[in-house]
Amino acid sequence: MVTVRAPATSANLGSGFDVFGVAFDRPADVVTVERARETSIEVTGVGSEYIPNDPEKNTAGVVASALDAPASISIDKGVRPSSGLGSSAASAAATAVALNELYGRNLSDHELVQVAAEGEAAVSGTAHADNVAPAILGGFTVVREDGVESVDASIPLVAVLPDIVISTRDARHVVPESITIEDMVRTVGSAATLTAGMYRDDPDLVGRGMEDDVVTPARADLIQGYDRAVEAAREAGATGATVSGAGPAILAVTHSGDQRDVAAAMLDAFEADGIDSRAFTSTIGSGATIF
Numbered sequence: 458m459v460t461v462r463a464p465a466t467s468a469n470l471g472s473g474f475d476v477f478g479v480a481f482d483r484p485a486d487v488v489t490v491e492r493a494r495e496t497s498i499e500v501t502g503v504g505s506e507y508i509p510n511d512p513e514k515n516t517a518g519v520v521a522s523a524l525d526a527p528a529s530i531s532i533d534k535g536v537r538p539s540s541g542l543g544s545s546a547a548s549a550a551a552t553a554v555a556l557n558e559l560y561g562r563n564l565s566d567h568e569l570v571q572v573a574a575e576g577e578a579a580v581s582g583t584a585h586a587d588n589v590a591p592a593i594l595g596g597f598t599v600v601r602e603d604g605v606e607s608v609d610a611s612i613p614l615v616a617v618l619p620d621i622v623i624s625t626r627d628a629r630h631v632v633p634e635s636i637t638i639e640d641m642v643r644t645v646g647s648a649a650t651l652t653a654g655m656y657r658d659d660p661d662l663v664g665r666g667m668e669d670d671v672v673t674p675a676r677a678d679l680i681q682g683y684d685r686a687v688e689a690a691r692e693a694g695a696t697g698a699t700v701s702g703a704g705p706a707i708l709a710v711t712h713s714g715d716q717r718d719v720a721a722a723m724l725d726a727f728e729a730d731g732i733d734s735r736a737f738t739s740t741i742g743s744g745a746t747i748f
């Protein structure tokens with residue numbers, strides 16, 4: 458039996474659509490695997506009633522199939538599904554790491570990222586690895602078609618999750634199919650600024666580099682209360698705030714010491730719109746851990 462914890466993650470960070478990701482300290486999914494003749498899945502925890510037990514529809518089951526590693530899989534969900542906090546990825550990442558250990562496959566972390574991304578493809582329609590990469594490797598990650606880079610960074614984060622459900626599959630439909638050269642230039646400038654900020658542990662640069670005029674405005678329209686919450690975060694000291702993953706969570710970057718104020722301001726803003734929400738404060742954290 459092997460048990461692995463994999464954390465919540467935030468993908469995109471505004472300017473890095475399908476490329477950037479960060480790991481949180483918490484919340485996390487905890488996955489336990491045992492050898493079996495056929496794969497079966499039991500799900501408990503936050504939002505488990507909305508998660509299929511069918512191995513072909515659960516990211517963990519798709520990972521078991523991709524590794525040809527049948528198992529009894531128990532998933533204790535800490536990351537709410539359809540949150541924008543990498544819920545499906547946390548299960549996929551933890552399962553990939555756990556089965557690699559259980560079956561002695563000796564795959565590298567980078568190979569496991571590709572395996573876990575196959576689980577993501579089953580639920581969202583595309584094998585984007587920008588959540589599973591930080592869930593396995595930790596830190597700030599950059600995903601390209603031919604590989605993944607990861608770097609440890611110390612940046613304070615606040616994620617606020619409103620009581621709204623948005624599936625990644627639906628949120629991908631609103632993404633523009635093409636952009637102008639002017640938008641491309643601005644996006645590259647933002648993404649480079651953010652990356653420099655991560656290397657320097659500089660929340661001001663990271664916040665400035667989250668600016669994006671392409672994907673974020675289209676997705677923000679799906680999140681009731683988004684504009685008010687982002688404005689409140691900035692007024693409380695956030696250096697940047699944007700849609701986390703496909704939403705509805707909002708990710709804010711702060712200086713250390715400002716996290717509680719920013720979290721409280723965003724919670725109040727959603728409450729003013731009649732929406733319950735929860736806040737998670739974190740710094741950029743580690744990836745999947747075997748117990």
Ligand SMILES: Nc1ncnc2c1ncn2[C@@H]1O[C@H](COP(=O)(O)OP(=O)(O)OP(=O)(O)O)[C@@H](O)[C@H]1O
Pocket residue numbers: 466468507508509514515516517532537538539540541542543544545546548549580581588623624625626701702703704
């Ligand atoms: N193990 C799993 N954990 C969570 N959701 C799962 C799992 N397996 C399948 N799903 C399905 O995936 C969907 C949630 O994934 P989705 O990518 O939409 O949300 P998310 O992972 O929280 O968001 P994001 O990728 O934007 O951070 C739900 O329909 C859920 O039923």
Ligand SMILES: N[C@@H](CCO)C(=O)O
Pocket residue numbers: 468469474475476581585587588625628629702703
């Ligand atoms: N890059 C993905 C992350 C969400 O799973 C998206 O924004 O659609």
